[in-house]
Amino acid sequence: MGFKWILGFVLLEFSLQSAHAAFNAQVFATTSKVIIFQWDKVADASSYEITLALKSNPSAVVAFAVFGANIVMGSVSTGLTPNTNYSFTIEAKTSAGNVVNTDSGEHLTAPEQIDSVITVTAKDSTTLEMEFTPKAGVSKYIIRALDTQDPPTFIEEVEVTSSPALVPNLQPYTDYKLSIMSANDGGRSQPTAPVTAKTLLPPPQIQSSSPSNSTIDVSWTAVASAQEYTVFLLKYGASESEKMSHNTSNTNYAFTGLDPGALYMIECYAWDAEGRKGESAQTNQTTRPPAPPLSP
Numbered sequence: 369m370g371f372k373w374i375l376g377f378v379l380l381e382f383s384l385q386s387a388h389a390a391f392n393a394q395v396f397a398t399t400s401k402v403i404i405f406q407w408d409k410v411a412d413a414s415s416y417e418i419t420l421a422l423k424s425n426p427s428a429v430v431a432f433a434v435f436g437a438n439i440v441m442g443s444v445s446t447g448l449t450p451n452t453n454y455s456f457t458i459e460a461k462t463s464a465g466n467v468v469n470t471d472s473g474e475h476l477t478a479p480e481q482i483d484s485v486i487t488v489t490a491k492d493s494t495t496l497e498m499e500f501t502p503k504a505g506v507s508k509y510i511i512r513a514l515d516t517q518d519p520p521t522f523i524e525e526v527e528v529t530s531s532p533a534l535v536p537n538l539q540p541y542t543d544y545k546l547s548i549m550s551a552n553d554g555g556r557s558q559p560t561a562p563v564t565a566k567t568l569l570p571p572p573q574i575q576s577s578s579p580s581n582s583t584i585d586v587s588w589t590a591v592a593s594a595q596e597y598t599v600f601l602l603k604y605g606a607s608e609s610e611k612m613s614h615n616t617s618n619t620n621y622a623f624t625g626l627d628p629g630a631l632y633m634i635e636c637y638a639w640d641a642e643g644r645k646g647e648s649a650q651t652n653q654t655t656r657p658p659a660p661p662l663s664p
């Protein structure tokens with residue numbers, strides 16, 4: 369009997385201590401000028417008070433916020449500066465004003481938001497390039513790429529350090545909405561307004577042959593959404609001015625009047641509805657050799 373009482377007392381003591389030790393207030397998210405806190409609900413508390421000060425000057429209160437008994441998440445946004453270390457204290461108080469629990473910590477606000485003047489261009493069929501104005505003292509940026517579905521079905525974030533920056537591994541000839549955030553160890557700024565850009569058409573797959581000593585036949589796979597194709601031929605070592613080119617909406621072309629036994633370089637790309645050249649494909653082809661001298 370006496371043993372049970374002791375055990376009960378020990379368990380009660382243990383649970384009280386762990387409830388106290390478990391009060392945990394932490395930063396849930398941070399932008400340049402907002403810190404969102406999250407804390408454990410305390411049974412006796414009727415309010416939660418958050419006090420924020422500069423880490424470099426803990427005695428001067430910068431911001432103060434009070435939340436009610438049933439609230440376990442709240443933000444502080446008045447008077448905060450980007451890229452600044454703050455110390456915070458969260459106190460759980462009873463209706464009589466007694467502090468029942470407290471937790472404290474430090475947190476860095478995210479750097480200043482990037483100016484929305486950004487340029488996005490297609491580098492090739494799977495890569496977009498973004499130019500932005502870097503912020504002084506910021507060495508980390510996050511580019512977010514979304515497709516244009518609502519809601520988006522594709523979300524990718526790429527961490528970059530300078531401008532211009534590349535966003536790789538995208539789908540060919542697809543629209544993406546790109547925005548950029550500045551970031552540090554504390555968090556991320558708000559994203560810029562998104563800019564939409566489309567990747568280029570993919571390269572055609574080329575095949576070539578030389579049916580005679582003066583001709584090269586080139587054919588290629590159709591590229592979806594292509595308006596037409598340009599195919600080029602240049603003899604290896606010849607000057608650019610000798611480059612032959614042909615535009616067609618077909619998927620083959622025969623170059624004639626060529627030199628026998630010579631190496632030719634072939635290039636082909638598609639044009640899209642926006643009048644942009646797609647990513648180009650290259651191959652080489654040698655014409656059939658000259659006829660052997662006639663035996664007497």
Ligand SMILES: *[C@@H]1O[C@H](CO)[C@@H](O)[C@H](O)[C@H]1NC(C)=O
Nearest residue numbers: 423451452453454474475476
């Ligand atoms: C914030 O505090 C951390 C840790 O003390 C320090 O490494 C960092 O340089 C500080 N950042 C700023 C912007 O003051």
Ligand SMILES: *[C@@H]1O[C@H](CO)[C@@H](O)[C@H](O)[C@H]1NC(C)=O
Nearest residue numbers: 597598612613614615616639
């Ligand atoms: C093919 O089309 C492009 C784009 O319209 C044009 O700039 C180029 O001169 C054309 N080439 C030929 C050989 O017609």
Ligand SMILES: *[C@@H]1O[C@H](CO)[C@@H](O)[C@H](O)[C@H]1NC(C)=O
Nearest residue numbers: 604631632633650651652653
């Ligand atoms: C074509 O041949 C040239 C000369 O040998 C070479 O430099 C080039 O890489 C070749 N191109 C392709 C696509 O194989």
Ligand SMILES: *[C@@H]1O[C@H](CO)[C@@H](O)[C@H](O)[C@H]1NC(C)=O
Nearest residue numbers: 580581582628657658659660
């Ligand atoms: C190329 O081939 C044709 C026949 O197909 C032949 O008459 C001609 O002499 C050849 N040219 C050379 C330079 O060998």
